[in-house]
Amino acid sequence: MSIWTRIVEALSALRAGEGLSVVFDRLASNPERSVGFTIAVIALGAKMAKADGQVTRDEVTAFREVFQIAPEDEAKAARIFDMARTDSAGFESYATQIARMLAYDEAVRQDLLEGLFHIAAADGFYHPAEDRFLHRVAEIFGIDERCFRAIRARQVPDAEQDPYDVLGISPDMTMDEMRARWRALVRETHPDSMIARGVPEEAVQLATKRMVAINRAWDEILHERTAA
Secondary structure, three states, X not given: OOHHHHHHHHHHHHHHHHOHHHHHHHHHOOOOHHHHHHHHHHHHHHHHHHHOOOOOHHHHHHHHHHOOOOHHHHHHHHHHHHXXXXXXXXXXXXXXXXXXXXXXXXXXXXXXXXXXHXXXXXXXOOOHHHHHHHHHHHHHHOOOHHHHHHHHHHHOXXXXXXXXXXXXXXXXOOHHHHHHHHHHHHHHHOHHHXXXXXXXXXXXXXXXXXXXXXXXXXXXXHHHHHHO
């Protein structure tokens, strides 16, 4: 049974009246954590699509970059997206249940938020409604403002590309403190580290884009400090 079939069954149970809490409790107890992570991206991605009123081909492509969908599973994936988009529950209900499911995995919550940013920015226009949506999701996930800005700076081409925001550091920190933060981000972004903390292999593709942004920001800071 493919992951998509299991997710369809879970969302079908939701439609049958079991409720978000029951469905997500089932997913949280599932040893294959990728099921929970995938349904989280689908559900919130579908709700986010309603924020700016349209779903573009670029956004669909971006979703495929995060989750590689086998041809035989494409119809199921589309059905899941439509079910989540038209479900009567608001996105805050989904986000709250996901936050509870990932209560002890802040890094995975950040990975999920970064995946949503990747999809939102894929069409080349980061809509203000999408920013409000993602800011609220970050609040529900317990992600602080500095981390939110760092993820936005890494994922949104038109966002203010402050290298300090990208690394989530402050200009008044010492170079040793900055270097330690940069090294920690590089370690966290390594594919093995992401898989170890429960991110499915498909979503690890985000690591490439993240690593480029992290290293570019560090190079800018080094250049700035050397010139000074």
